[in-house]
Amino acid sequence: MHWQRISLALAIALGGVLGSPKLSQPSQNSSQGTLRWSDASFPVENFQGYSSPFGYRRSPTGEPTTEFHNGLDFAAPEGSYIRNWWAGQVIEVSDHTACGTLVRIRSGAWEHVYCHMKGRVEQTPQGRAMVDRQGGVLILEGQRVPTGARIGRVGMTGRTTGPHLHWTLRHRGQLVNPAVVLQAMYGTQAQR
Numbered sequence: 001m002h003w004q005r006i007s008l009a010l011a012i013a014l015g016g017v018l019g020s021p022k023l024s025q026p027s028q029n030s031s032q033g034t035l036r037w038s039d040a041s042f043p044v045e046n047f048q049g050y051s052s053p054f055g056y057r058r059s060p061t062g063e064p065t066t067e068f069h070n071g072l073d074f075a076a077p078e079g080s081y082i083r084n085w086w087a088g089q090v091i092e093v094s095d096h097t098a099c100g101t102l103v104r105i106r107s108g109a110w111e112h113v114y115c116h117m118k119g120r121v122e123q124t125p126q127g128r129a130m131v132d133r134q135g136g137v138l139i140l141e142g143q144r145v146p147t148g149a150r151i152g153r154v155g156m157t158g159r160t161t162g163p164h165l166h167w168t169l170r171h172r173g174q175l176v177n178p179a180v181v182l183q184a185m186y187g188t189q190a191q192r
Helices: 002-013 178-190
Strands: 049-052 055-058 066-069 072-075 081-083 088-094 101-107 110-117 120-124 127-132 137-140 150-153 164-171 174-176
Touching (some): 072 178, 101 127, 110 150, 137 150, 164 178
Antiparallel strands (some): 072 164, 110 164, 127 137, 164 174
């Protein structure tokens, strides 16, 4: 059965930390339950395709080197909105790395990072925030963000060759291939 293959692939990708068919729930609190992947949000609007997979690849900037790509790249027109994958708390906003302007969110045992966003980090009266005034977005460190909320827009900040969202996932500190999670999400929707 298709779902069993996805569950097995997901368990393998996570080093066996997740069972099948019950998976660790990326929730707002530490409670455990059955994860309904179909309730998660696809992370980018106006999606055009995947521009770079998770894993080893040739350098996208032309250097004759191989490097590890720790996320999945979603091509989308510059300015397209980025949506929060799963409800959680913003644990970091930054704009000073190769990842460009980023938002890092923790949802239970999961951590998800959104990179190359428009905007910049500013100190506001409410605290450190990722601010994209033109897009109408202000995301504060410590803020709780619901599933599907618009948390930024696709940009070209940091080390990038074109507009895209770079999305990284970790489960209990271990990198996870986001494509496997997306397969699980859409595998459950296909069963409905």
